[in-house]
Amino acid sequence: MTQTDSAAIVLAAGEGTRMRSRRPKVSHPLAGRPLLGHVLDTLDAVGVGRRVVVVGPNMPQVEAIAAPHPTVPQTERLGTAHATLQARLALDDPSGTVLILYGDTPLIRPETLRAMVEARDNAAVVVLGFRAVDPTGYGRLVTGADGALEAIVEHKDASEAQRAITLCNSGVMAVDGRLLFPLLDRVGNDNAKGEYYLTDIVALARADGHRCAVVEGDEAEMLGINDRAQLAAAERVVQDRLRAAAMAGGVTMTDPGSVILSMDTRFGQDVTVGPFCVFGPGVTVGDDVEFKGFCHLEGCVIEAGATVGPYARLRPAAVIGEGAHIGNFVEVKKATVEAGAKVNHLTYIGDARVGAKANIGAGTITCNYDGFAKHHTDIGAGAFIGSNSALVAPVKIGDGAIIGAGSAISRDVPADALSLTRAPQDTREGWAAKFRSRMKRLTGKG
Numbered sequence: 001m002t003q004t005d006s007a008a009i010v011l012a013a014g015e016g017t018r019m020r021s022r023r024p025k026v027s028h029p030l031a032g033r034p035l036l037g038h039v040l041d042t043l044d045a046v047g048v049g050r051r052v053v054v055v056g057p058n059m060p061q062v063e064a065i066a067a068p069h070p071t072v073p074q075t076e077r078l079g080t081a082h083a084t085l086q087a088r089l090a091l092d093d094p095s096g097t098v099l100i101l102y103g104d105t106p107l108i109r110p111e112t113l114r115a116m117v118e119a120r121d122n123a124a125v126v127v128l129g130f131r132a133v134d135p136t137g138y139g140r141l142v143t144g145a146d147g148a149l150e151a152i153v154e155h156k157d158a159s160e161a162q163r164a165i166t167l168c169n170s171g172v173m174a175v176d177g178r179l180l181f182p183l184l185d186r187v188g189n190d191n192a193k194g195e196y197y198l199t200d201i202v203a204l205a206r207a208d209g210h211r212c213a214v215v216e217g218d219e220a221e222m223l224g225i226n227d228r229a230q231l232a233a234a235e236r237v238v239q240d241r242l243r244a245a246a247m248a249g250g251v252t253m254t255d256p257g258s259v260i261l262s263m264d265t266r267f268g269q270d271v272t273v274g275p276f277c278v279f280g281p282g283v284t285v286g287d288d289v290e291f292k293g294f295c296h297l298e299g300c301v302i303e304a305g306a307t308v309g310p311y312a313r314l315r316p317a318a319v320i321g322e323g324a325h326i327g328n329f330v331e332v333k334k335a336t337v338e339a340g341a342k343v344n345h346l347t348y349i350g351d352a353r354v355g356a357k358a359n360i361g362a363g364t365i366t367c368n369y370d371g372f373a374k375h376h377t378d379i380g381a382g383a384f385i386g387s388n389s390a391l392v393a394p395v396k397i398g399d400g401a402i403i404g405a406g407s408a409i410s411r412d413v414p415a416d417a418l419s420l421t422r423a424p425q426d427t428r429e430g431w432a433a434k435f436r437s438r439m440k441r442l443t444g445k446g
């Protein structure tokens with residue numbers, strides 16, 4: 001197959017009733033990416049550019065996930081052959097291989113599809129099969145003495161002898177594009193379910209003298225998502241794959257099973273990830289970064305040599321510069337913490353810049369929200385913000401300035417100045433001792 005004339009049809013018109021969701025099934029995320037997105041990514045990896053997604057009526061979310069690829073509606077759910085036929089106009093007489101996949105079967109690997117595409121050289125129809133531990137409900141692959149595929153029989157239509165076959169249909173097919181639609185035109189619905197079965201094209205192709213073949217894959221890859229428990233099972237598989245890939249790429253994980261990654265998590269080399277860290281979508285990590293345990297990150301960049309956590313929260317558009325320190329119970333949102341800056345304890349930095357090598361004391365808060373709008377805080381390089389300070393935005397602290405502990409700063413502070421807001425300290429010698437003896441007299445306690 002030349003990659004240019006190959007195409008794919010992804011069936012995603014199912015309602016996904018068993019998900020008990022208001023959203024279409026294929027829009028549910030797995031490792032931060034919709035189920036359908038996983039299938040489309042796999043097609044990218046295989047180099048199948050042209051594709052059409054068959055959607056149910058009124059599924060704008062699915063159209064958005066499919067974009068820029070076109071979607072076609074299947075207005076009545078009359079079976080997998082009928083669904084596949086809806087792609088006919090959009091594909092416009094394909095001449096190469098057409099892959100047919102399900103939008104709710106996200107674990108199939110690129111290498112598996114590549115094996116199917118190769119097998120297509122010697123067969124008009126290639127079906128991805130697997131040995132099912134429990135074949136109930138699956139279509140059975142009926143093979144001849146030479147191992148070639150003769151027919152697919154749906155469970156409900158199968159004889160006792162056919163039900164004993166454990167080689168099952170995953171649903172994925174690679175079909176000669178010149179034959180696909182003419183074969184589909186001939187599929188009827190005289191069967192147990194009264195549906196137009198895509199699987200019938202195998203027997204039809206055989207009857208025309210075409211060879212059909214099976215490529216066998218691992219059952220774990222074939223998991224289709226019908227309910228939330230299967231979604232969770234698929235999540236485990238994807239997480240295992242992502243963690244293995246991260247470690248293979250040079251990331252140390254002290255307790256990999258407790259770390260959650262996203263499809264697009266990017267790690268540099270020699271990164272260390274402690275236990276119970278969650279990497280939501282859109283996280284990019286440079287070399288030599290250390291995450292201590294229990295961090296939660298999304299949509300952020302952590303540059304080389306930074307240390308983060310334990311218990312840090314980095315939210316979208318947080319950028320942590322080279323060698324910066326983000327410590328425990330620190331939240332950073334839409335803010336740049338420049339190289340070598342330290343924000344070590346109990347702090348909120350939002351809509352802000354923390355200049356290089358600045359030191360932010362424990363309990364500092366950038367007060368970025370006035371109930372109506374968000375405002376910016378700019379902290380200059382080398383500034384020192386005393387503990388428990390409130391920086392009321394918009395406000396600018398100059399390079400090298402010092403803010404006294406416990407201050408509420410709402411006006412700009414020039415470079416190298418000291419600024420503090422504090423009631424004068426009032427100390428009364430002996431007061432506490434006198435207080436205690438008076439209270440003892442009055443109450444008899446203490």
Ligand code: UD1
Nearest residue numbers: 011012013014077078079080083102138139169170171197
């Ligand atoms: C199908 C196969 C079966 C295979 C099994 C693997 C057929 C006839 N049977 O059975 O051999 O073992 O998958 O899981 O193909 N869909 C549409 N429109 C429709 C019908 C289905 O878009 O009109 C989509 C569904 O959203 C789903 C996929 O096609 O993603 C499969 O449909 P489903 O009803 O689950 O088929 P099965 O009966 O499980």
Ligand code: MG
Nearest residue numbers: 137171224226
């Ligand atoms: Mg099914």
